[in-house]
Amino acid sequence: MLRLDGVSYRYPGASRDALTDVSLSVGPREFHAVLGPNGSGKTTLVRIALGGLTPLVGRADVIGRSASSWPRQDLARLVGVVPQREDNLFPQRVRETVLLGRYPHLTLWGGERAEDRAAVDRALAACDAQHLADRWLWTLSGGEYQRVRVARALAQEPKLLVLDEPGMSLDLKHEMGLFELVRGLVETSGMGVLMITHDLNLAARFADSLLLLEGGRPVATGAPAEVLTQQTVEKVFSWPVAMQTIDGRPQMIPLRQPKESRA
Amino acid sequence: MRWTLLVVVAVLALIASVVLGPAAVPLSELLRSDIVWNLRAPRALLAFLVGGSLGVAGAGLQALVRNPLADPFLLGLSGGAGLGAVLAIALHLSGPWALPIAAFVGALAALALVYRLGLIGGTGGALDPRILLLGGVAIGAFAAAITTAIVALADAAELRNAFLWLWGGLSGASWDSVLLVAVYVPIPLAVLLAASRPLDLLALGEESAGYLGADVGAVKRRVYLAASLLTAAAVAVSGVIGFVGLVVPHLARLTWGHRHRALLPAAFLGGGALLAFADTLARTVVAPRELPVGVVTALIGVPVFALLLRRWTIA
Numbered sequence: 001m002l003r004l005d006g007v008s009y010r011y012p013g014a015s016r017d018a019l020t021d022v023s024l025s026v027g028p029r030e031f032h033a034v035l036g037p038n039g040s041g042k043t044t045l046v047r048i049a050l051g052g053l054t055p056l057v058g059r060a061d062v063i064g065r066s067a068s069s070w071p072r073q074d075l076a077r078l079v080g081v082v083p084q085r086e087d088n089l090f091p092q093r094v095r096e097t098v099l100l101g102r103y104p105h106l107t108l109w110g111g112e113r114a115e116d117r118a119a120v121d122r123a124l125a126a127c128d129a130q131h132l133a134d135r136w137l138w139t140l141s142g143g144e145y146q147r148v149r150v151a152r153a154l155a156q157e158p159k160l161l162v163l164d165e166p167g168m169s170l171d172l173k174h175e176m177g178l179f180e181l182v183r184g185l186v187e188t189s190g191m192g193v194l195m196i197t198h199d200l201n202l203a204a205r206f207a208d209s210l211l212l213l214e215g216g217r218p219v220a221t222g223a224p225a226e227v228l229t230q231q232t233v234e235k236v237f238s239w240p241v242a243m244q245t246i247d248g249r250p251q252m253i254p255l256r257q258p259k260e261s262r263a
Numbered sequence: 264m265r266w267t268l269l270v271v272v273a274v275l276a277l278i279a280s281v282v283l284g285p286a287a288v289p290l291s292e293l294l295r296s297d298i299v300w301n302l303r304a305p306r307a308l309l310a311f312l313v314g315g316s317l318g319v320a321g322a323g324l325q326a327l328v329r330n331p332l333a334d335p336f337l338l339g340l341s342g343g344a345g346l347g348a349v350l351a352i353a354l355h356l357s358g359p360w361a362l363p364i365a366a367f368v369g370a371l372a373a374l375a376l377v378y379r380l381g382l383i384g385g386t387g388g389a390l391d392p393r394i395l396l397l398g399g400v401a402i403g404a405f406a407a408a409i410t411t412a413i414v415a416l417a418d419a420a421e422l423r424n425a426f427l428w429l430w431g432g433l434s435g436a437s438w439d440s441v442l443l444v445a446v447y448v449p450i451p452l453a454v455l456l457a458a459s460r461p462l463d464l465l466a467l468g469e470e471s472a473g474y475l476g477a478d479v480g481a482v483k484r485r486v487y488l489a490a491s492l493l494t495a496a497a498v499a500v501s502g503v504i505g506f507v508g509l510v511v512p513h514l515a516r517l518t519w520g521h522r523h524r525a526l527l528p529a530a531f532l533g534g535g536a537l538l539a540f541a542d543t544l545a546r547t548v549v550a551p552r553e554l555p556v557g558v559v560t561a562l563i564g565v566p567v568f569a570l571l572l573r574r575w576t577i578a
Contacts, residue, residue, distance in 0.1 A: 073478075074476075076476030077476070096522070104475060106460065
């Protein structure tokens with residue numbers, strides 16, 4: 001569904017490439033996570049994958065068609081995106097903001113139909129947010145607001161879900177809940193998911209495939225156990241770690257720096 | 264229910280405009296009165312159309328630049344129009360349409376300049392709304408400075424004309440001007456109404472709006488041009504009438520919220536009603552003389568705005 005082939009990109013006026021020779025393929029029922037240190041090109045990758053930027057080298061396709069050639073509204077019916085930041089200007093209730101996710105399905109002059117309201121209810125239910133439906137956005141906690149944003153993306157009834165660091169500022173319970181939710185969507189609705197995250201351990205536990213970027217280059221890609229080896233993690237993240245295995249998935253535990261280097 | 268109320272208020276404002284005035288016209292002679300048909304009726308309708316245009320343009324603009332303080336006149340259009348009008352007065356251009364045409368041309372020139380400036384900041388031919396605001400203020404200030412220079416060098420009669428024009432007046436209303444505006448307004452108005460949903464999405468930020476299907480670059484262009492064209496026509500025909508474009512959208516939002524499908528029509532009706540009402544006051548309060556209607560809208564608008572600010576900080 002989503003496919004990047006040998007993509008390279010440099011921002012205008014930048015001194016080095018933001019991405020070099022990156023390839024990625026996300027199909028239905030697949031949960032892919034993109035990992036890497038700050039500035040490794042993860043958000044650039046998402047922008048290119050969704051047609052916001054055009055690669056200088058290589059191709060970015062969505063369902064067989066070049067990402068930047070998709071009309072925005074048609075693409076929004078297939079791909080739901082939860083960007084890192086949102087700057088909601090005007091006060092709104094949860095139900096109204098989730099309804100915005102139905103806009104790609106609405107005609108220019110037509111109104112909202114019963115099926116749109118039903119889709120909103122289903123999306124809220126899937127995110128365990130029905131009880132928030134009539135609340136004002138500014139009264140929500142960070143975790144609740146994040147779930148509402150995911151619900152809005154789900155209201156689009158997309159085949160592909162793209163999340164950019166959705167777990168930031170979520171507490172343990174809500175972050176686990178989010179990953180369980182996404183995993184559930186992949187398994188029951190057959191959605192494809194692309195997630196950018198800093199949480200290596202959760203990505204390793206829940207995702208089917210990882211792409212590890214460093215300085216815009218792909219360092220490793222494939223099953224979590226293949227990608228997250230002690231050697232690779234220590235090199236890419238410049239920090240000593242110990243590795244363990246839980247549920248057959250690698251988990252990394254950061255080590256404290258030895259006393260000499262901390263002085 | 265609230266729509267019925269709004270329509271009733273609008274109709275009442277129009278009726279009051281026609282019935283009240285410095286010359287007392289007995290109700291029984293209303294329909295046959297020359298004053299009513301040739302002076303008050305076109306003036307009431309023009310006030311409604313101008314107020315409505317300013318209200319809608321203000322609402323669209325506030326969504327476009329993502330700033331609730333935006334007013335159609337922040338775009339530099341009033342400065343350009345004022346300069347055009349004052350030049351026409353200083354050059355002694357004659358004819359009943361000389362001032363409106365000169366003002367319209369001045370507004371369009373300011374529009375073109377600010378649009379060009381707005382393209383500089385944005386990437387790949389897209390407008391940067393922050394630069395639109397800053398550029399509008401800058402161009403408006405520049406035009407105002409030249410206008411003031413001309414006025415400073417003008418003689419007393421020209422000075423007064425220029426001053427009165429700048430503060431807004433609907434006394435030149437005629438069936439001709441009503442017809443012209445009535446034919447002109449529907450097109451930019453339709454463009455704004457068609458952009459209702461994309462404007463809702465734009466409130467989330469340009470990136471999110473794009474991911475929800477809005478063609479952000481095209482929407483920004485269309486809304487900016489439509490709002491500017493409505494404002495340019497309003498200024499050309501009636502001078503600078505402030506606060507309508509700023510306050511009416513906020514008042515409308517109190518009842519209709521932020522969904523532009525409802526907000527834009529409500530802002531149109533509300534703005535029309537407000538200006539018709541303000542013009543009635545302008546004509547009757549110091550009868551037989553007349554206050555510039557821009558003064559009345561500012562005198563009403565500022566206290567209302569202060570109340571709204573209080574509500575904003577509570578929310």
